Each structure stands twice: as structure tokens, then as C-alpha cells.
Amino acid sequence: MKQYLAFVKKEFRHIFRDKRTLLILFGMPVAQVMIFGFALNNEIDNAGVAIYDMSGDYESTLLQNRLNASSYFFIERECESTDCIEESFRQGKARVGIIIPHNFGKDLLTGQKPEIKIVSDASDPNQAQVLTSYATAIILSHVRDRASVVQQAPVVNAIPRMIFNPELKAVYMFVPGVMGFILLLVSAMMTSLTIAREKELGTMELLLVSPLRSWHIIFGKVTPYWLLSFMNAIIVVLLGITVFDMPMNGSVPLLLASCLLFSLTALALGIFISSKANSQMTAMFVSMMGLLLPTILLSGFIFPIENMPIVLRVISNIIPAKWFILIIKGLMIKGSGMSILWKPISILAFITLLFGIAAIKNVKPRLNQ
Template sequence: MRQFLVFVRKEFYHIFRDKRTLLILFGMPVVLIVLFGFAITNEIHKAQIAVLDNARDAFSSRLVSRLTASGYFEVNRYLSSRAEVEPAFREGDIKLVVVIPEKFGHNFHHAKKAPLQLITDSSDPNTATTLTNYANAIVMQYQEEMGGKMELPLTIQTAVRMEYNPSLKGVFLFVPGVMTLILMLVSAMMTSITITREKELGTMEILLVSPLRPLLIIAGKVVPYIGLSFIISLLILAMGAGVFAMPVKGSLVLLLLECILFGLTALSLGILISTITNSQQTAMMISMMGLLLPTILLSGFVFPLESMPVALQVISNIFPAKWFIIILKSIMLKGGGLQQVWLPTLILSGMTLFFLALSIRNFKSRLS
């Protein structure tokens, strides 16, 4: 029994000496609780909206104030004409446009009815439906407040128009998300595991003494995954268009180039992970915690970022998946070109160069 207790104590010492194991054991529950506790929610707060107020009277101003006072909406800009609605959506920040017609207050009190239009960005159907429900509820409260208990009740007739996804098909949201997830798994996780396996089996040293330079060895390892990720992108696009009628309104060439760019970003992440790990198990755990979960929870794939605390919204900016999903939605659903996706494209390019530079630095330090 004493020998058994000594053996158990030795195992405890071994675990406590391994900082990476401790990080996985104690860090994983904390991270999961925080992510699932804050990210998995259907509530949306401070969604960015635009207002086209053609009435410009006290009644329309009071209605806009009710929308913003609810905490669900935040006016990002005021539009001057309907021609500005489409560009506002293409920029990606605006989720809802409230169109108030001329003589809104006059029609409300004299004609006993006033039209109101809500235009939503339905590239994310869950968010569009939620925001529409919020707005309708606030309009109903405003109507009751202004009408009171009159024999001829005053009514506001709300007309809802869904942009980019009028039928609210959920598959239009999940095809870009699934493409992002699979490319991240294939390019980043598999690359990190493949290179780490060479180190774990001791064959990396044999490769390093070969005539090939170290960078060429790494390049030879990842080139097959670049081609594989490109083929997977074509497969997902073909299935999305053929099976689910997923549109590609923008340039197909630009879309494929963006897929290659994201594949390179994910590959650079996989190389970086392989330079800081010595076992396949550790590489897999880091990939799962650092890439897979954030891709699902913090990219806007499943849960809208607007519903998360500001801290998580800021953290989401460091994950490439968020920017790639923005690119996919803009090109596939909104018909956007390079002018609309230049910023996320530049961010992904910068991330790729940064991860590669850090990987080369770590790789050289391990060889010295």
C-alpha cells in the first residue's frame, strides 16, 4: 500500500511539473464556462441600425428614441435617401434599417394608421428574426402609449423586408460557417499534428540533416494541405449551390482566392502550433481549444457577436474565422467585391505574415 501511495504521489508531482497539463486541466473548464455562459444566448444588445426618417417630426423622433432606449438597438447613422440603404448593408455593420415615411405623425392621428418599414440584413436569419421581433414589440408599445384607450385605435402598420435571404433559410448561414470550420480543421489542426508527429517519432531530425533546407521541409509538409483545402472549398461550394441553392452573387474568382488566403492563414497557425509542441496530443488539445471552439463560438457562425459582452466581441477580432465568415457572407449573399471585403482581407493577410514570422523565429530558436 505504501508503494502504491508513493507511486500516486509521484504521478501528482509529474502532473504539477507539467505546466501545459495543468493549463489543460484547470484552464479548459474555466474557458468553456466563460464561453458557453456568455456566447450561447439568443439575446442581442446594441445592434447597429440605420434610420431613414422622411417625416422628421416629433412622433418619428420619439419612436427612434423608444428603439434606442430599449437597449436592443443603437443608431449607427441617419440616412437621407433610399439609395443609401443598400450601401449601408454592404458595409456590414448595419443590421436593421428603419424607414419612416413622410407625414408619419399626421397619418397616425388623422388617418388612424401610419406605415412603417423595417429592412433587415437576413444573411444571418436568426439575428434578422430576433431584431424584427424586438422592433415590432417596441412599435406596439409605442402605439399603445400614443393611442391610449381610444374607441378607434391608432395603428402603425409595420412592413418587414428581408434583404439577401428573404426566405430566412438557415442553410445560408451554415454553409459559410461549415466551410470556415472544415478549412480550419484540415489546414490548421492536421498541419500541426502532422509536423508534431515527425518530431515525436524522431524523424524530424533525420529530415533536418537532409539536403533540403528546413523551410523547404515545412513547405513540403503543408503544400498538400493547401491543395486539399482548395478542393474542399470547391466541394462545399458545389454542394451548397447544387443541393441547398446557396447563391454566389459576387465574383467566384474572388471567393476562391479568399478561400486560399484563409487556408494559408490556417496553415500558418498550424505551423505555429507545431513549433511550440512536442506531442500530437498537445497539438490536438491546443488546436481544439485555441481554434475549434473559437471558430464555433466567437466567429458569428452559430451565435451572433452582438449578443456577447464587449470583452468577447473584442477578443473575437483576433480569430481569423470571424473575418473569413464576413468575407463569405459579403461575396456570396450580398454580391460584394474587393471594395467591400478589403479590410477583412488585409487583416487575414497580416495575420498570415505574423504567424509565419513567429513560426520561423520559433523554429530557428529550437534548432539552435
């Protein structure tokens, strides 16, 4: 036990004496959350609209005003032709074009169902989709309002309501993602790096020659990073709640427990990598390509898993971060409890166990040559 504590103490000394490590440990999570929260924002904010109003009557002007009044759009240009819309797309001034047909007002009031065309600049398909649906929603609701005022006849009214994230805030998606990413980075990459460093410097030889058992070395290495990554998870959650108004609807102890579980997964992965990698370069490369990249791409952090081809969807199941993100989203946003989350949690626990066993099996009491 004394030996283990001495090891932990030494490890903390390494961490606190190396500015780069400190920066990665504490600067990184904050920077990540800020970057994802503010910069990589795919919410719609005042998108330019090029409008081609062939009707030019009272009703069409009302519609224009309605669009302009929403915080999502503003009328950038009034066009006289469809070419003009294309032109403003090309100039990058407008991202949506709206074409109002002849006799819009008359048709609307007589129940003729006039056809409004929404054109969008699909060079950024995700955004085009979001823009189109926003514009559609606004136009439909306006048309419905007007029609019912005039005809005073009951029409079927479908009112869409986005629950859990009514403002469609991207940050709700990013905070759990960043948490997974940071925990993985700190726990897996940093542990694999420090073990590889001991090998590179030759100190591993001394540790192995000493009476230290493998578990002393492993747990001694892992403990500080486990604590630190847990702290990091808390920092990220707090940032999400205070800066980005993330809700915290579920159980806090369960959230903390999930963070601990996931960092354990990451640590197991880190040890597994370091048992194979003999240099910091290799350790870095393997963690980057083998862990961080798949986590970003396949965990649903940035790209929705539902839209992936079946092969990737299957692969995504072995990405621990996918389950972690599910759990965190469920906890923070939906306020789900154990009765719902038992499935992803037990899957994550199972993966952890698997990697943990693989990692411990791979640590040998001798140099691997």
C-alpha cells in the same frame, strides 16, 4: 526544388495511405455541411399554437384560420383558460400561446385597437424570440388587412422585408461558417499533427540531420494540405449552392482567392503550433482548444457577435475565421465586391502575415530541448 518535390510526394503518400486522414479530409466537410445544414436548423416549421379565444366571433375565427394557414404554425389546442396554455407548454405540445380578448371583432372594426397577447415558451430563448416575431408579423398583417377592408381608411403600413435572405435560411449562416471551420481543421490541425508525428516517430531527427532546409520541410508539409483544404472549400461551396440553394452573387475568383488566403492563415497557425508541440496529443489539444473552439464560439459562426459582451467582441477581432466568414457572406449572399470587402480582406491578410512570420521565426534548424 527536387528535394521539395520529393517531400510533397512523400506527404501525399502519407495522406492517401491513412484511411483516418482521408476520412477527416473528405468525409468531414461533407458531414459538417449536412449536419449544420439539416440538423442544426433554427428555422420555424409548423410550431404548435395553443389558442385561448375569449371572443369567439367571426373576426377571431378568421385570425385563427390565418395562423393555421401559415407554414410556420398550426393550432394545436383550443384553450379555455391561461392555465391551459401553460399546461400545453409543459407537455411540449405548443410553443406559442395566443390570447384573443373579449369583443375582438367589434373592437377591431370600430378602431378600438384590441390587445392580443402572445405568450411563448422561453425555455429556448432564441426560438421563442423568432416564434414571437413570426406570430406578431402574421397577426399584424392580418389585423391591418381587416381594418383597412372595413374602414377603407388609409393607415400607415410598414411592410418588413428581409433582403439577401428573405426566407431567413440558417444555412446561409452555416455554409460560410463551416467553410472557415473546415479550412482551419484541415490546414491548421492536420499540419500541426503531421509535423508532431514526425517528431514523435523520430523521423524529424533524420530530416534535420539531412541537408534539407527548414523551408523545404515547412513548404513540403504545407503544400499538400493547402491544396486539399482548397479542394475542400470548393466542395463546401458547391454543396451549399446545390443542396441548400445558397446564392453565389459575388465574384468567384475573389471567393477562391479568399479561400486560399484563409487556408494560408490556418497553415501558418498550424506550423506555429507544431513548432511548439512535440507530440500529436499536444498538437491536437492545442488546435482544438486554441483554434477550433474559439472559431466556433467567437467567429459569429453560431453565436452572433453583436450580442456578445464587449470583451468577447474585442477578442473576436483576432479570430481569423470572423473575417473570413464576413468575406464569404459578403461575396456569396450580398454579392459585394472588393470596394466593400477590402477591409476584412486586408485585416485577414495582416493576421496571416503576422502568424506566418511568427511561425517561420519559431522553426529552428535543431531539436528544441
